[in-house]
Amino acid sequence: MSEEEAYEYVKSTLKKEGITPYRSDELEIVKSVESCINCGLCIQHCPVVAAVGVNRFSGPRSIAIELSRSPPEFWATADTVYLCTGCGTCREICPKNVNIPEVVNMIRARIFEHRPDLVPKGLHIVREVISKYNLVFEPWETKEEKIESRDMRIERFRLPLIEDPKLEQAEVLFYPGCQAEERSQEVREAAKVILDFFDVNFTVLDEMSCCGLPSNLIGDHETARFLAKRLQKKVKKVDAKIVVTTCAGCTSNLSEISERDGWGIPAIHIIEFLAEEIGLEKIGSAVKDSAGFSDVHVSVHDPCHLIKHTSRQVMQNALDLLQQFPGVKVTESEANDSCCGGGGMVAYHSSDVANAVVKENLDAIQKTGADRLVTPCPLCTVQIENNLFKSGSTVEVDDLTVFLAQRLPRKR
Numbered sequence: 001m002s003e004e005e006a007y008e009y010v011k012s013t014l015k016k017e018g019i020t021p022y023r024s025d026e027l028e029i030v031k032s033v034e035s036c037i038n039c040g041l042c043i044q045h046c047p048v049v050a051a052v053g054v055n056r057f058s059g060p061r062s063i064a065i066e067l068s069r070s071p072p073e074f075w076a077t078a079d080t081v082y083l084c085t086g087c088g089t090c091r092e093i094c095p096k097n098v099n100i101p102e103v104v105n106m107i108r109a110r111i112f113e114h115r116p117d118l119v120p121k122g123l124h125i126v127r128e129v130i131s132k133y134n135l136v137f138e139p140w141e142t143k144e145e146k147i148e149s150r151d152m153r154i155e156r157f158r159l160p161l162i163e164d165p166k167l168e169q170a171e172v173l174f175y176p177g178c179q180a181e182e183r184s185q186e187v188r189e190a191a192k193v194i195l196d197f198f199d200v201n202f203t204v205l206d207e208m209s210c211c212g213l214p215s216n217l218i219g220d221h222e223t224a225r226f227l228a229k230r231l232q233k234k235v236k237k238v239d240a241k242i243v244v245t246t247c248a249g250c251t252s253n254l255s256e257i258s259e260r261d262g263w264g265i266p267a268i269h270i271i272e273f274l275a276e277e278i279g280l281e282k283i284g285s286a287v288k289d290s291a292g293f294s295d296v297h298v299s300v301h302d303p304c305h306l307i308k309h310t311s312r313q314v315m316q317n318a319l320d321l322l323q324q325f326p327g328v329k330v331t332e333s334e335a336n337d338s339c340c341g342g343g344g345m346v347a348y349h350s351s352d353v354a355n356a357v358v359k360e361n362l363d364a365i366q367k368t369g370a371d372r373l374v375t376p377c378p379l380c381t382v383q384i385e386n387n388l389f390k391s392g393s394t395v396e397v398d399d400l401t402v403f404l405a406q407r408l409p410r411k412r
């Protein structure tokens with residue numbers, strides 16, 4: 001009997017008791033919890049605790065100790081475990097490397113499996129959409145409606161239209177993610193403008209499907225694995241050497257599953273691709289005469305899925321990139337690396353919590369005196385933009401991919 005078969009056998013025998021045994025990779029996470037020295041640093045730095053208080057969200061340490069309960073009692077955490085935004089701050093600050101975001105995922109998966117009635121309704125709705133369309137949002141009813149929306153958005157953002165390459169195989173596979181595919185289409189179009197400008201041999205999928213991060217966060221690991229496998233087949237067909245994304249969440253998730261499932265190629269954010277494969281000098285000389293753009297004072301937001309789940313270097317690349325633009329002044333806010341509240345699927349069922357978390361960012365952005373915020377993630381863009389607007393602020397928000405594409409000279 002293989003290790004996997006043995007695991008499945010034990011799992012089926014324990015199913016009636018409402019227990020899912022730990023997989024070997026999960027045992028590592030359980031062990032990390034045992035090393036906790038109860039210093040409380042994670043609680044002090046958790047943005048959800050800071051935003052709503054310990055009475056509403058008891059905090060990372062208390063979620064971690066749930067693992068010492070007997071598994072059927074995980075249900076007791078249902079009120080708390082769905083309020084974690086998965087920002088990764090607790091894991092970064094912890095002196096004992098306790099992996100709390102993964103503890104949250106493990107508990108959510110067990111609640112999903114044995115007590116789906118305790119999963120917030122908003123997450124069940126998303127799960128149904130994913131099962132039906134393999135996307136996190138309902139797709140446009142017709143192709144024409146989607147194109148009409150795309151054209152309105154590229155006109156508003158002053159972007160040219162680069163048709164999707166029809167290449168069946170290419171060096172680079174550009175993967176936009178569900179948000180840029182179905183909603184923030186300007187981000188998808190901006191990435192194509194950039195890749196085309198620098199003569200990158202790239203293509204896109206003929207049919208987009210989700211990378212599986214939302215299913216993973218809902219606790220539906222089976223669907224997450226199904227989507228990962230589906231994507232792996234498509235990536236293989238394209239025979240790409242690298243996957244390039246514009247979404248922070250897709251970047252961290254795809255790089256993790258590429259390693260876990262042996263894709264043999266990296267998945268990176270377009271900012272990292274530009275810094276490493278194109279080079280700042282070349283980008284600088286391309287944007288040096290950014291025509292039609294007046295001087296602008298920007299502040300920057302660092303997406304958690306880049307800095308705390310991938311690498312802080314990506315945001316250093318972003319800052320270096322912004323230095324190349326003439327007339328662009330950058331002021332980092334006091335809360336540039338604080339969670340925007342848009343992660344962990346919290347906004348789908350407790351938008352009051354997600355919006356309370358972003359407040360720290362809004363106040364800090366206002367203090368910089370910047371007229372624009374840029375961030376390399378369409379999800380953070382929407383979360384911050386909506387909340388700035390609601391607060392009456394005049395600060396505008398741009399996805400960094402769009403900000404760059406707008407300033408490149410037209411090729412044709």
Ligand code: SF4
Pocket residue numbers: 035036037038039040041042043060061064090093094095096097098
């Ligand atoms: S920061 Fe780490 S060691 Fe300290 S209480 Fe939190 S989990 Fe425990």
Ligand code: SF4
Pocket residue numbers: 042045046047048049059060083084085086087088089090091100101
């Ligand atoms: S991942 Fe972020 S929101 Fe979740 S417990 Fe840790 S610090 Fe708090």
